[in-house]
Amino acid sequence: MIAEETRKLPLNLSKEKNIDLYRKMLEIRCFEEKVFELYAQNLVPGTIHLYTGEEAVAVGVCGNLRKDDYITSTHRGHGHCIAKGAQPKRVMAEILGKKTGYCKGKGGSMHIADFKVGMLGATAVVGAGLPIAMGAGLSIKLRRTDNVVACFFGDGASNQGTFHEAINMAAVWKLPVIFVCENNVYAMGTRQSTVMLVKNVADRAVAYGIPGVAVDGNDVLAVYEAAQKAVEMARKGEGPTLIECKTYRHKGHSRIDPAKYRPKEEVEDWLRNDPIKRFKERLLETNVVMEAEIQQIERKVSAEIEEAAKFAMESSYPAAEEALQDVYA
Ligand SMILES: Cc1ncc(C[n+]2csc(CCOP(=O)(O)OP(=O)(O)O)c2C)c(N)n1
Numbered sequence: 001m002i003a004e005e006t007r008k009l010p011l012n013l014s015k016e017k018n019i020d021l022y023r024k025m026l027e028i029r030c031f032e033e034k035v036f037e038l039y040a041q042n043l044v045p046g047t048i049h050l051y052t053g054e055e056a057v058a059v060g061v062c063g064n065l066r067k068d069d070y071i072t073s074t075h076r077g078h079g080h081c082i083a084k085g086a087q088p089k090r091v092m093a094e095i096l097g098k099k100t101g102y103c104k105g106k107g108g109s110m111h112i113a114d115f116k117v118g119m120l121g122a123t124a125v126v127g128a129g130l131p132i133a134m135g136a137g138l139s140i141k142l143r144r145t146d147n148v149v150a151c152f153f154g155d156g157a158s159n160q161g162t163f164h165e166a167i168n169m170a171a172v173w174k175l176p177v178i179f180v181c182e183n184n185v186y187a188m189g190t191r192q193s194t195v196m197l198v199k200n201v202a203d204r205a206v207a208y209g210i211p212g213v214a215v216d217g218n219d220v221l222a223v224y225e226a227a228q229k230a231v232e233m234a235r236k237g238e239g240p241t242l243i244e245c246k247t248y249r250h251k252g253h254s255r256i257d258p259a260k261y262r263p264k265e266e267v268e269d270w271l272r273n274d275p276i277k278r279f280k281e282r283l284l285e286t287n288v289v290m291e292a293e294i295q296q297i298e299r300k301v302s303a304e305i306e307e308a309a310k311f312a313m314e315s316s317y318p319a320a321e322e323a324l325q326d327v328y329a
């Protein structure tokens with residue numbers, strides 16, 4: 001469901017910040033399109049779950065985080081990594097299984113981690129990131145720093161037991177965690193409204209005694225604003241927030257899914273509400289940026305992603321003798 005009202009003016013953010021949000025979303029979009037292209041050329045081992053269409057969530061949330069804050073991620077995690085500050089070329093190399101990748105090519109698309117930018121890791125086990133984020137929140141509390149953790153998970157994950165366990169514990173101990181549900185309407189082919197009777201995942205926050213807020217997840221400023229409040233609270237030691245971002249994945253669940261279960265009109269409606277297109281229109285309408293600047297950003301991002309793909313394709317695979325290094329075996 002898309003919020004009808006579109007706010008006319010960008011938040012009270014600097015021009016640089018607005019451009020940064022736009023550029024990051026575009027970077028993720030171009031990155032995902034390139035991954036798809038490389039996948040079609042049979043260069044990506046395993047499968048991929050593209051983040052296309054959901055960029056405003058990762059960018060709006062991570063736009064409030066410092067480098068020393070943390071995130072946890074999911075099987076649909078390339079966008080989270082890039083939004084948190086990971087280098088696209090090393091994310092790309094990881095996806096292609098190359099040794100220049102963040103996990104030396106042994107993690108692949110669904111298991112990227114980069115502790116240097118606070119990316120604690122993606123996990124393909126649905127709902128597994130929630131207790132990890134809660135644990136990271138406990139560690140922050142014990143170390144008495146003012147860091148925070150943002151935990152990304154899907155609507156499907158919100159029906160896992162880990163959702164209840166992690167949020168309840170984080171609430172009781174007032175841990176600095178921002179639980180971010182990316183409600184993209186489906187968990188694989190299962191429509192969310194057929195497996196959940198409450199209207200919003202965010203409504204469940206009341207059961208834990210914490211704030212719950214549902215926002216238009218295709219409006220990067222709405223996400224930014226909700227996350228800003230949650231991050232401020234968490235930094236002050238006032239505990240977690242549950243933010244639900246209503247969004248949509250443009251593609252199927254994974255690359256083998258033609259997504260025939262989705263009504264044509266629904267897909268068209270969401271494509272019209274593309275978060276990047278919407279934000280660009282808003283920036284232009286409000287004269288925050290001029291068309292020429294937008295074109296310059298687009299050219300730069302496109303060149304950067306081409307460069308990332310070249311880097312990944314030209315990198316070597318790990319040697320066979322290294323197969324058992326850096327892994328539990
Ligand atoms: C514990 C567990 N159960 C089932 C699966 C298979 N599976 C992979 S992704 C997925 C759907 C997840 O949906 P959601 O949480 O909404 O995330 P989305 O894919 O929509 O981003 C399922 C069921 C899994 N990986 N882990």
Ligand SMILES: [Mg+2]
Nearest residue numbers: 154155186187
């Ligand atoms: Mg989903």
